Amino acid sequence: MPNPLHRAGFHKPNDIVADMRRFYDDASARIEYVSSGLASQGPDPFGMNLEQLRKTAITAAFFYRYYFRCEITGTENIPEGPVLLVANHAGQIPVDAVMITLALLLETTPPRLCRSLVDRWVHRLPFISKWYARVGIAIGTPENAKRLLQLGAAILTFPEGMAGVQKNIFEAYRLKPFGSGFVRLAMSQNIPIVPVSVVGSEEQYPTLAHWRHGMHLWEMPPFPLWAHMGIPLLGILPLPVKYRIHFAEARCFAGDPDDDDEVMNRHADDTKRCIQQGIASLLQQRKNAFF
Amino acid sequence: MSPRAKDNAVVAICGAAGHFGRLLVRRLHRSQPVVAIDDRPFLQRPADVAHRQSELKSRHTRNLFRRGGIHTVIYIGGCSQFVLGDGEQFSFAIENFARLLEYCDRYNVSRLLVLSAGDVYGARPGNSQFLSENAPLLAPEFSAFRDIDIMAQTFLWKRPDIQTLVLRPAHIAGAIRSAFVRYLHLSPVPMLLGYDPMVQLIHEEDLVDAILLALQSGRRGVYNVAGAGCLPLSQLVQMLGKTAIQVPHVLAKPALRHMNKLRMLEFHPAYVDYLRYVCMVDDAGIRADLGYRPKRSLAESVDAIQLWGASHSGWGMP
Numbered sequence: 059m060p061n062p063l064h065r066a067g068f069h070k071p072n073d074i075v076a077d078m079r080r081f082y083d084d085a086s087a088r089i090e091y092v093s094s095g096l097a098s099q100g101p102d103p104f105g106m107n108l109e110q111l112r113k114t115a116i117t118a119a120f121f122y123r124y125y126f127r128c129e130i131t132g133t134e135n136i137p138e139g140p141v142l143l144v145a146n147h148a149g150q151i152p153v154d155a156v157m158i159t160l161a162l163l164l165e166t167t168p169p170r171l172c173r174s175l176v177d178r179w180v181h182r183l184p185f186i187s188k189w190y191a192r193v194g195i196a197i198g199t200p201e202n203a204k205r206l207l208q209l210g211a212a213i214l215t216f217p218e219g220m221a222g223v224q225k226n227i228f229e230a231y232r233l234k235p236f237g238s239g240f241v242r243l244a245m246s247q248n249i250p251i252v253p254v255s256v257v258g259s260e261e262q263y264p265t266l267a268h269w270r271h272g273m274h275l276w277e278m279p280p281f282p283l284w285a286h287m288g289i290p291l292l293g294i295l296p297l298p299v300k301y302r303i304h305f306a307e308a309r310c311f312a313g314d315p316d317d318d319d320e321v322m323n324r325h326a327d328d329t330k331r332c333i334q335q336g337i338a339s340l341l342q343q344r345k346n347a348f349f
Numbered sequence: 350m351s352p353r354a355k356d357n358a359v360v361a362i363c364g365a366a367g368h369f370g371r372l373l374v375r376r377l378h379r380s381q382p383v384v385a386i387d388d389r390p391f392l393q394r395p396a397d398v399a400h401r402q403s404e405l406k407s408r409h410t411r412n413l414f415r416r417g418g419i420h421t422v423i424y425i426g427g428c429s430q431f432v433l434g435d436g437e438q439f440s441f442a443i444e445n446f447a448r449l450l451e452y453c454d455r456y457n458v459s460r461l462l463v464l465s466a467g468d469v470y471g472a473r474p475g476n477s478q479f480l481s482e483n484a485p486l487l488a489p490e491f492s493a494f495r496d497i498d499i500m501a502q503t504f505l506w507k508r509p510d511i512q513t514l515v516l517r518p519a520h521i522a523g524a525i526r527s528a529f530v531r532y533l534h535l536s537p538v539p540m541l542l543g544y545d546p547m548v549q550l551i552h553e554e555d556l557v558d559a560i561l562l563a564l565q566s567g568r569r570g571v572y573n574v575a576g577a578g579c580l581p582l583s584q585l586v587q588m589l590g591k592t593a594i595q596v597p598h599v600l601a602k603p604a605l606r607h608m609n610k611l612r613m614l615e616f617h618p619a620y621v622d623y624l625r626y627v628c629m630v631d632d633a634g635i636r637a638d639l640g641y642r643p644k645r646s647l648a649e650s651v652d653a654i655q656l657w658g659a660s661h662s663g664w665g666m667p
Binding site: 101182 | 476480541545581
């Protein structure tokens with residue numbers, strides 16, 4: 059059986075060092091390009107700090123390339139200008155959101171920054187809420203989404219909501235019902251939706267169960283109990299799964315954003331089906347969660 | 350009506366003896382007759398401004414309105430929001446304001462402007478980054494501002510013939526005694542560990558401009574007003590040259606409650622939420638409808654807060 063490094067195209071130790079150096083230069087240039095564009099727009103109203111964004115993106119980029127070995131397809135389907143990215147979600151630690159954001163930053167030309175929308179309970183958490191704001195993540199309210207779209211941003215949203223992050227490993231890649239808010243938003247702003255299928259995220263923290271008792275005292279949702287959490291120190295790291303992300307063809311929904319829920323749910327289901335098909339196709343391509 | 354056009358339409362300013370009231374009086378008194386209504390003494394009062402040193406609910410104030418001639422009423426009585434909640438100050442503010450609405454209703458007042466506060470929306474984890482005028486008013490119940498704002502809105506619909514305006518400004522930057530300015534002049538400034546919400550400021554002169562603009566516009570309604578830009582609270586503290594002390598949020602409320610009892614600090618414990626969650630206003634409405642644009646930069650607003658000065662610093666009662 060060939061060495062995994064050989065399989066990844068690295069035959070000598072120097073190859074890895076040279077590749078890392080090349081990757082660092084490329085990632086830095088791309089992040090610099092995005093940062094200078096954002097700096098010209100003036101201070102960010104959501105509190106994003108470009109220096110913090112730069113440091114975080116560079117650190118995460120190494121995980122993207124060498125830890126999760128992300129494989130991205132369909133970036134040509136992401137249109138220019140404001141766009142709504144709709145993806146499947148797993149885990150309360152949103153590694154999948156970071157990987158999608160980095161895919162836009164590192165794989166598209168010109169590089170783009172994607173702003174994620176998170177649930178409101180996140181704002182209650184000390185440090186995390188502050189850090190999220192500094193790296194450009196906003197609370198997922200329709201007003202925030204509209205404002206970001208008006209700034210020309212690409213927005214990432216997970217319509218499964220809390221039900222999506224509370225799945226366990228036995229329900230992996232079975233999508234929960236989608237909310238229809240994203241369809242109304244896209245219609246009202248007349249912007250395209252890009253369905254994004256992510257594979258790998260369900261196995262990064264193989265959740266066996268959720269701890270529900272007393273979490274309301276901390277104003278938090280149920281806490282996931284993952285398989286390797288007992289390993290000292292390493293237990294908090296996600297498993298080195300291989301991420302596969304596919305951006306499907308963009309779709310525009312025409313119609314009245316105030317239409318009945320039935321109409322909106324039809325569009326939401328249509329998007330969900332597209333994501334589910336993308337997931338099925340990505341799952342067929344892989345041998346196991348790690349390669 | 351232009352403030353330059355001298356006429357006999359009297360402007361009554363309720364709460365005129367405070368810093369912001371004096372600022373407004375100085376801008377108005379050269380162009381039209383001004384009556385200042387405030388139970389506090391009015392220091393450095395311009396000679397042509399009459400001062401009625403009485404409460405709004407007193408018969409002296411009623412007589413003033415009864416005699417007629419008051420065309421415009423500006424209510425700024427509550428710049429120092431978040432009165433402490435033993436109930437007495439709260440009911441006092443509400444009773445006075447209810448009486449003022451009664452005077453406006455009965456004695457031919459044509460225009461009423463109520464200066465509310467952006468804080469009426471409440472600082473909550475689910476808040477949008479910028480709250481429009483349609484957002485629910487969820488400030489904690491001890492804030493008399495919220496009730497005054499709701500009463501003013503009711504009056505707006507009750508008397509469509511009176512030009513009623515409610516302005517909800519962001520934190521006013523100037524030498525005023527608002528809760529936020531007093532907070533920023535604590536030394537060191539307590540902040541919540543792990544939280545750093547974005548805050549908005551409006552320079553006091555910009556707010557005076559907005560008030561005059563709103564009165565001249567002839568429009569009725571509720572408008573948010575904000576200054577130029579916004580910034581993280583930590584950056585504001587840094588720009589003021591202050592040192593921040595980080596307090597865990599689970600300790601902040603009980604600590605504040607005890608400090609209140611000991612009369613060490615005059616802040617309601619619920620004010621802690623404003624240091625934890627964002628509560629900023631969206632002023633797109635006033636910009637679109639009235640053409641309002643702030644003239645002072647964010648740096649100038651920060652400088653205006655510094656004016657309040659070292660004399661008020663410290664952990665004692667401001």
